[in-house]
Amino acid sequence: xxxxxxxxxxxxxxxxxxxxxxxxxxxxxxxxxxxxxxxxxxxxxxxxxxxxxxxxxxxxxxxxxxxxxxxxxxxxxxxxxxxxxxxxxxxxxxxxxxxxxxxxxxxxxxxxxxxxxxxxxxxxxxxxxxxxxxxxxxxxxxxxxxxxxxxxxxxxxxxxxxxxxxxxxxxxxxxxxxxxxxxxxxxxxxxxxxxxxxxxxxxxxxxxxxxxxxxxxxxxxxxxxxxxxxxxxxxxxxxxxxxxxxxxxxxxxxxxxxxxxxxxxxxxxxxxxxxxxxxxxxxxxxxxxxxxxxxxxxxxxxxxxxxxxxxxxxxxx
Numbered sequence: 001x002x003x004x005x006x007x008x009x010x011x012x013x014x015x016x017x018x019x020x021x022x023x024x025x026x027x028x029x030x031x032x033x034x035x036x037x038x039x040x041x042x043x044x045x046x047x048x049x050x051x052x053x054x055x056x057x058x059x060x061x062x063x064x065x066x067x068x069x070x071x072x073x074x075x076x077x078x079x080x081x082x083x084x085x086x087x088x089x090x091x092x093x094x095x096x097x098x099x100x101x102x103x104x105x106x107x108x109x110x111x112x113x114x115x116x117x118x119x120x121x122x123x124x125x126x127x128x129x130x131x132x133x134x135x136x137x138x139x140x141x142x143x144x145x146x147x148x149x150x151x152x153x154x155x156x157x158x159x160x161x162x163x164x165x166x167x168x169x170x171x172x173x174x175x176x177x178x179x180x181x182x183x184x185x186x187x188x189x190x191x192x193x194x195x196x197x198x199x200x201x202x203x204x205x206x207x208x209x210x211x212x213x214x215x216x217x218x219x220x221x222x223x224x225x226x227x228x229x230x231x232x233x234x235x236x237x238x239x240x241x242x243x244x245x246x247x248x249x250x251x252x253x254x255x256x257x258x259x260x261x262x263x264x265x266x267x268x269x270x271x272x273x274x275x276x277x278x279x280x281x282x283x284x285x286x287x288x289x290x291x292x293x294x295x296x297x298x299x300x301x302x303x304x305x306x307x308x309x310x311x312x313x314x315x316x317x
Contacts, residue, residue, distance in 0.1 A: 009232050010041040011080045011240075013247050014098045020102045020156045021045075022163065024148045026095035032056065032086050040081035042204060044247070045098045046117055048166070049074040050085075050141050052093040056086035056286065068092075072132030072137050075170055077117055079198035095145050101167050104160060117170055125174055134173065140166040148205070171249070193218055194232055195295050197225075205244045206268040211237055245269065246282045253291040260287045 014023050036059065040144040055069040060082050068074065068084075070092075076082055086092040101117065140162055147159040197214050214237055216227035229237045245267040252263045264275035264287075279287050 002078065010039050011233065011243075012041050013044045015254075016045060016098065016100050018103070018251070020160075020165075021100040022148065022159065023097070023098040023135050024145060025098070026145060026149060028093070030042040030096070031091040032084050033096060034086040034090055035089055035168055036085045036302050037083045040083050042079050042081045042198070043090050043098065045078050045100050047074070048097040048099070048141060049076070050095045050138075050145065052095065054086055054090040054092035056084065056090070056092050058082060060127075066128050069130070071138060073129045073131075073134065073137050075117065075127060075129065075174075077089065077125075078202065081192065081195075097141070097144060097163075099163065102162075105164055105167070108160075108164065117167065128295060129173065129232075137166070137173070138168055140169065141142070149308075154212050162186060193198075193220075194229060197229075197237075201229070201241055201244055205248060208268070208270075242304050243282060249275070249279065249287065250283070251291065253287060260291075263287070 003010075016023055034056065035296060040059075041288045047257055051068055051072045051074070053070050055067065057065045058068055059065050060080070075085075087123035114311075129137050132159055144162040144166060146161055147155050147162060197217050200214070200217055212222050213228065215222045218225055218228075220228065226237065229240070237242075249263050249267045252258055252266065253260075256263075258266065260275075261272050271276070276287060279285075279290070283290055285293070
């Protein structure tokens with residue numbers, strides 16, 4: 001009898017503009033179904049969510065479940081596989097902020113290293129913070145959402161100040177370690193074991209390293225690492241690395257005037273021919289045509305993604 005396949009984790013990449021690396025998803029249509037997704041998913045950036053109504057569960061690794069209710073704030077680091085679903089016969093309504101704190105605050109707080117808010121940075125991590133226990137977190141999150149949603153003059157500067165205060169408060173809470181997360185003692189045979197490698201690839205994709213080096217980060221043999229990575233992510237480590245490079249190349253093609261040759265080197269490809277080949281395979285177009293298309297139709301940037309999956313800019317049903 002064949003062994004059942006493991007659930008594949010979906011990689012949900014969000015394009016965050018370099019000048020203001022923040023994305024807000026909000027509105028009455030952002031209602032989360034009560035049917036659990038068959039896939040976990042993870043993002044390339046920090047996710048901060050505000051539950052406006054109803055209740056439900058946030059599930060990690062397909063096993064650990066945390067209960068949420070209206071007024072709760074969720075804080076999910078990048079590259080942490082998870083999914084969210086509502087209580088039976090309900091649909092919870094949400095607003096989500098996706099941001100890259102390191103890039104957002106690099107010019108105003110370059111000396112502060114705690115803004116990654118990653119699971120590995122703390123001994124104990126709070127994924128869900130209630131309004132009753134942390135009213136200031138709720139207030140700051142609501143203010144940031146309102147500032148970005150209304151887009152009054154200088155709203156980006158205003159939102160940046162609010163988000164800086166929010167990230168400082170979140171860092172203080174996580175650093176206190178007053179409450180244990182149920183996720184810190186997971187066995188290695190799961191998606192959480194890959195988070196350090198996903199973080200490493202996100203930060204070092206332009207460098208040259210081999211699969212053995214990535215396996216060492218997870219304290220696994222290369223063979224075991226390849227098998228686990230493919231069972232969770234649904235592709236090989238090398239394919240995932242190259243896709244990450246293409247994602248960042250897309251950002252550079254959209255937001256800079258660097259030549260295609262320079263961009264290919266900046267994201268880690270050894271030759272422009274290899275870059276062009278992988279770009280065409282992933283994006284179904286050439287880097288030059290991609291740049292021309294985005295220059296011509298910049299308002300459609302958010303609809304261009306590196307991968308197709310349910311629920312990128314809209315909630316799953």
